[in-house]
Amino acid sequence: MSSLPLDLERTRYAEKYGFRDPEFYVYKAEKGLSRKVVEEISAMKGEPEWMRRFRLKALEIFLSKPMPSWGADLSEIDFSSITYYIRPTEKQGRSWDEVPEYIKRTFDRLGIPEAERKYLAGVTAQYESEVVYHSIKEDLARRGVVFLDTDTGLKEHEEIFRRYFGKVVPPQDNKFAALNSAVWSGGSFIYVPAGVHVEIPLQAYFRINAPAMGQFERTLIVAEEGSFVHYVEGCTAPVYSADSLHSAVVEIVVKPGARVRYTTIQNWSTNVYNLVTKRAVAYEGATMEWVDGNLGSKVTMKYPSVWLVGKGAKGEILSVAMAGPGQHQDAGGKVVLAAPETSGTIVSKSVSYGGGRTSYRGLVRVDPGAEGAKINVRCDALILDPRSRSDTYPVMQIEEEDVSVGHEATVSKVGEEQLFYLRSRGIPESEAMAMVVRGFIEPVAKELPMEYALELNRLISLQMEGSVG
Amino acid sequence: MAEAGPILSFRRRAEVFLPEAGLPREGDESWRYTPPEPFEFENLLSGEAVRDSAGIEVEADGVRWGPMEEAPGEVLAELGGGLGPEAGFAAALNAARASLSFLLLEKGSRGRAVLRRRGSPRALRVLAVTGEDSELQLELVAGGTGREPCLDGLELVLGPGSRAVVLSRARGGGAPRLQLLGCKLADGADLLHLSLATYRGLLREETSVRLEGSRGRALLLGMAHVGGGSHHESRLLEEHARADTVSEVLYKATVAPGGRSVFHGLIRIEPGAIRSDAFQAARALLLARGARADALPELEILADEVRCTHAAAVGRIDEETLFYLRTRGVPRDEAVALVAEGFFREVADRLPPSLPREELLGQVTAGLRGTAHR
Numbered sequence: 001m002s003s004l005p006l007d008l009e010r011t012r013y014a015e016k017y018g019f020r021d022p023e024f025y026v027y028k029a030e031k032g033l034s035r036k037v038v039e040e041i042s043a044m045k046g047e048p049e050w051m052r053r054f055r056l057k058a059l060e061i062f063l064s065k066p067m068p069s070w071g072a073d074l075s076e077i078d079f080s081s082i083t084y085y086i087r088p089t090e091k092q093g094r095s096w097d098e099v100p101e102y103i104k105r106t107f108d109r110l111g112i113p114e115a116e117r118k119y120l121a122g123v124t125a126q127y128e129s130e131v132v133y134h135s136i137k138e139d140l141a142r143r144g145v146v147f148l149d150t151d152t153g154l155k156e157h158e159e160i161f162r163r164y165f166g167k168v169v170p171p172q173d174n175k176f177a178a179l180n181s182a183v184w185s186g187g188s189f190i191y192v193p194a195g196v197h198v199e200i201p202l203q204a205y206f207r208i209n210a211p212a213m214g215q216f217e218r219t220l221i222v223a224e225e226g227s228f229v230h231y232v233e234g235c236t237a238p239v240y241s242a243d244s245l246h247s248a249v250v251e252i253v254v255k256p257g258a259r260v261r262y263t264t265i266q267n268w269s270t271n272v273y274n275l276v277t278k279r280a281v282a283y284e285g286a287t288m289e290w291v292d293g294n295l296g297s298k299v300t301m302k303y304p305s306v307w308l309v310g311k312g313a314k315g316e317i318l319s320v321a322m323a324g325p326g327q328h329q330d331a332g333g334k335v336v337l338a339a340p341e342t343s344g345t346i347v348s349k350s351v352s353y354g355g356g357r358t359s360y361r362g363l364v365r366v367d368p369g370a371e372g373a374k375i376n377v378r379c380d381a382l383i384l385d386p387r388s389r390s391d392t393y394p395v396m397q398i399e400e401e402d403v404s405v406g407h408e409a410t411v412s413k414v415g416e417e418q419l420f421y422l423r424s425r426g427i428p429e430s431e432a433m434a435m436v437v438r439g440f441i442e443p444v445a446k447e448l449p450m451e452y453a454l455e456l457n458r459l460i461s462l463q464m465e466g467s468v469g
Numbered sequence: 470m471a472e473a474g475p476i477l478s479f480r481r482r483a484e485v486f487l488p489e490a491g492l493p494r495e496g497d498e499s500w501r502y503t504p505p506e507p508f509e510f511e512n513l514l515s516g517e518a519v520r521d522s523a524g525i526e527v528e529a530d531g532v533r534w535g536p537m538e539e540a541p542g543e544v545l546a547e548l549g550g551g552l553g554p555e556a557g558f559a560a561a562l563n564a565a566r567a568s569l570s571f572l573l574l575e576k577g578s579r580g581r582a583v584l585r586r587r588g589s590p591r592a593l594r595v596l597a598v599t600g601e602d603s604e605l606q607l608e609l610v611a612g613g614t615g616r617e618p619c620l621d622g623l624e625l626v627l628g629p630g631s632r633a634v635v636l637s638r639a640r641g642g643g644a645p646r647l648q649l650l651g652c653k654l655a656d657g658a659d660l661l662h663l664s665l666a667t668y669r670g671l672l673r674e675e676t677s678v679r680l681e682g683s684r685g686r687a688l689l690l691g692m693a694h695v696g697g698g699s700h701h702e703s704r705l706l707e708e709h710a711r712a713d714t715v716s717e718v719l720y721k722a723t724v725a726p727g728g729r730s731v732f733h734g735l736i737r738i739e740p741g742a743i744r745s746d747a748f749q750a751a752r753a754l755l756l757a758r759g760a761r762a763d764a765l766p767e768l769e770i771l772a773d774e775v776r777c778t779h780a781a782a783v784g785r786i787d788e789e790t791l792f793y794l795r796t797r798g799v800p801r802d803e804a805v806a807l808v809a810e811g812f813f814r815e816v817a818d819r820l821p822p823s824l825p826r827e828e829l830l831g832q833v834t835a836g837l838r839g840t841a842h843r
Binding site for chain 1 (some may be wrong): 498740741743753755756757758759760761762763764765766767768769770771772773774775776777778779780781782783784785
C-alpha cells in the first residue's frame with residue numbers, strides 16, 4: 001500500500017491518466033454512420049468481399065434495431081456525432097523504434113513498455129482505432145500461437161475468420177453488436193493450437209484519445225483442444241468533455257478440454273459509454289473464465305456470457321464494479337447450460353458511492369436435457385452513502401428438472417463497527433473505508449494478475465478519498 | 470344509481486391512466502413470461518363497469534361490509550390508496566371496471582371475514598380498511614371461475630398498530646385469473662399474507678406491499694402447486710418507504726411436467742428508508758422433466774443503511790430420498806407428496822395458529838397424489 005498522502009497520490013494519478021495529447025491523425029472518417037463510411041472503412045483496410053458484405057448487412061441490422069429500452073440511460077448517445085474510424089499511422093509498428101514518438105510517450109506514462117520488459121509476452125497496444133505496436137515472444141510463435149491485431153489476423157488467417165468470426169456473437173444479437181460488426185476496427189486475434197499452454201498472460205492496452213471518437217474493437221480468440229490461454233485487457237483513458245462511445249465485441253471459442261481466461265480492467269474516463277458484448281462458447285470438458293472489473297466510464301453495459309454446449313463444460317464469471325458520481329455500472333453475467341453435467345458460477349461484487357449506481361443484471365438458463373447441471377450465482381453490493389443506489393436484476397430460466405440452481409444476493413452498507421474498529425487504531429476514515437472496500441472485493445481481486453490487483457487497490461484508495469463524510 | 474363523489478373521481482383517475490399504460494402486449498417487459506392475450510383485457514376495457522356486488526359471498530364477523538356506495542367517508546378516502554390505479558395497466562383496468570365493495574374494521578376491534586368469489590363478474594375490487602390497533606383475519610377464496618377471464622383486486626389499508634392475517638386461495642380451475650393485492654401499512658402495522666394456489670389454468674398474481682409507516686412489518690408467504698398445462702406467475706413488490714421497516718417473502722412451488730411457474734420479486738428501498746430489513750426467498754421444485762420454472766428476484770436499493778438479501782433456487786426431488794421411502798413400501802406418488810409436504814412445511818410453520826395449517830398443506834399437496842409424474 002502506498003504511504004503517500006492521498007491528495008498527492010491523486011495528482012500523480014491525474015498525471016498518469018488524465019493527460020491528453022494533441023490530435024494528430026493520418027486518416028479520420030467523416031462523422032456519422034452511413035453505407036459510405038462502412039464501405040470506406042472496409043476499402044481502407046483492403047478487406048475481402050465477404051467481410052465488406054458482412055459489415056453492410058450488420059449496418060442494416062443496426063439501423064433496424066431499436067435502442068434497448070431496459071438497462072442504463074442511453075438517450076444521450078448521438079450516433080451522428082461519432083467518428084467511426086481513425087487510423088493514426090499508415091503502417092503497423094514492427095518494433096518499438098518504429099512507433100511514433102508521441103504514442104510512445106503515452107504508453108510510457110501508462111507503463112506499458114516497463115510491463116512488457118518485465119515479463120509480458122506480447123502487447124497489442126491499441127492507440128485510437130488501430131493497433132500500432134505489436135510483439136510476440138518468439139517461443140510463442142514457434143509453438144504456433146497467433147497473437148495479432150484483428151485486422152492483420154483477418155489478412156493472414158482468413159480461413160479461421162470465415163469459420164468463427166461473427167458466429168459466437170452474430171450482428172443480430174443486439175444493436176451494439178450490430179454497430180460493432182459494421183464498423184469494427186482493431187482488437188486482438190488469438191489462436192492457440194491444440195495442446196499448447198500459454199503460461200504468460202497476453203495483454204492489450206486500449207485508449208481513447210479524441211473527443212467524440214468511437215472505439216469498436218473486435219476480439220476473436222480460438223483455443224483449440226486441450227489448450228490454455230489467459231488474455232488480459234486493461235483500459236485507461238484521458239478525461240474529455242464530449243461523450244465517447246466504446247462498443248466492443250469479444251468472441252471466444254473454447255474447444256473440448258481447453259481453458260480460456262479473459263481478464264478485463266475497464267477504467268474509461270467518466271464521459272465514455274461502454275457498451276460491450278462478450279460471449280464465449282465452451283465445448284465438452286472446456287472451461288471459460290471471465291474476470292471483469294468495471295471502474296470507469298459514464299455508463300457501462302456489459303454482461304460477459306458463457307454458453308456451455310458440451311458435456312461437462314464449465315463457466316465462471318467474476319465481476320467487480322464500482323460506480324461513483326454520475327456513473328452507472330450495469331454489469332453482470334450470463335451462463336447458458338445447454339449440455340449435461342455442465343456447471344457454472346457467477347460472483348458479482350459491486351460498490352456504489354457519491355451518488356453512483358451499480359446494477360447487477362444476469363441470466364441463468366438451463367435448457368432441456370442439461371441433466372445434472374449446476375449453477376450458483378452470488379451478488380453482493382456495498383452502498384457507501386445515502387445518495388447511491390444498487391440494483392439486482394437476475395433472470396433464471398430453468399427447463400430441466402435434474403438441476404441445482406441457486407442465486408443469492410445481499411446489499412449492505414459498511415459496518416459502523418468495522419469502521420470504528422479501524423479508526424480506533426488510528427486509521428483515517430477514508431483509508432478505513434478503502435480497507436473495507438478492498439476486503440469486500442478481495443475474492444475477485446485475488447484472481448487478477450498482480451499489477452492489476454495493485455492498481456485496483458490504489459484506485460479504490462483514491463476514490464474513497466472525498467467519498468467519506 | 471349513478472356513481473358520484475370519491476367513487477367517480479377514482480374511476481376517472483383510472484380512465485386517465487389507462488391510455489397512458491396501454492394495453493399489455495406480448496413481449497412487454499412485465500408480460501414477458503405470461504402472455505396477456507388470454508386475459509382478454511380489451512373486452513373488459515370496451516365494456517361498462519361491473520355493478521354486481523352479488524359476485525362475492527361474504528361471511529363476516531365483527532366487520533362492516535357492503536357495496537362501495539354505502540361506505541363511510543373514512544373508507545372512501547382510502548380508495549386507491551393501497552392499490553392505486555397508476556400501479557399498472559391491470560390495476561387501472563380493475564379500478565375503472567370492477568364492481569366495488571368495502572370492508573371496515575373499527576379501531577381497537579377484532580374481526581373475521583371470508584369472501585368467496587362467484588363465477589360471473591369479470592372484475593371485483595374489495596377495499597379493506599383497518600382502524601388503529603385492530604386485528605383482522607381475512608380469507609379470500611376463488612374457486613373455479615366461469616368461462617370468462619377475471620381480474621380481481623384486493624386493497625388493504627392497515628391503520629397504525631393494526632394486524633392482519635390474509636389468506637388468498639386460488640383453487641379449482643378454469644378461465645385465466647389475474648389477482649391483484651395492494652397493501653399499505655401505517656406505523657407499526659403488521660401483515661401476514663399467504664397465497665395458496667393450486668389453480669388449474671392460467672393464474673397471475675400481482676402483490677405489492679408498501680411500508681409507509683415506520684416499524685411496519687410484512688410477511689408474504691406463498692405455496693403453489695402448478696399442475697401439468699397450468700401456468701402461474703407471481704409478481705411481488707416489497708416497497709420500503711420509511712425507516713425501520715421489515716418485509717419478508719417466502720414463496721415455494723412444486724411444478725409438474727407441462728407446468729410452468731414464474732416468480733418475479735422486487736425489493737425496492739426508497740431514499741431515506743434506512744434500517745430497512747428486506748428478505749426474499751423463492752424456491753421451485755421441479756417434479757419431472759418437462760416442468761419449467763423461471764425466477765427473477767430483483768433489488769433496487771436507494772438508501773445505504775439497509776439489509777437486503779434474496780435467494781432463489783430451482784431444483785429437483787432428491788432421488789435418494791424417494792428411493793429410501795420406496796424401499797419402505799411407500800408408492801412413488803405418495804413419496805413425492807411426502808417430500809413436497811416437507812418442502813412446504815417451512816412455509817406452513819410460519820403461519821399463525823389461527824390458520825388451519827394442515828388443511829392448507831393438504832390443499833397444496835393434493836394435486837401430487839394420484840397423478841403419475843414419470
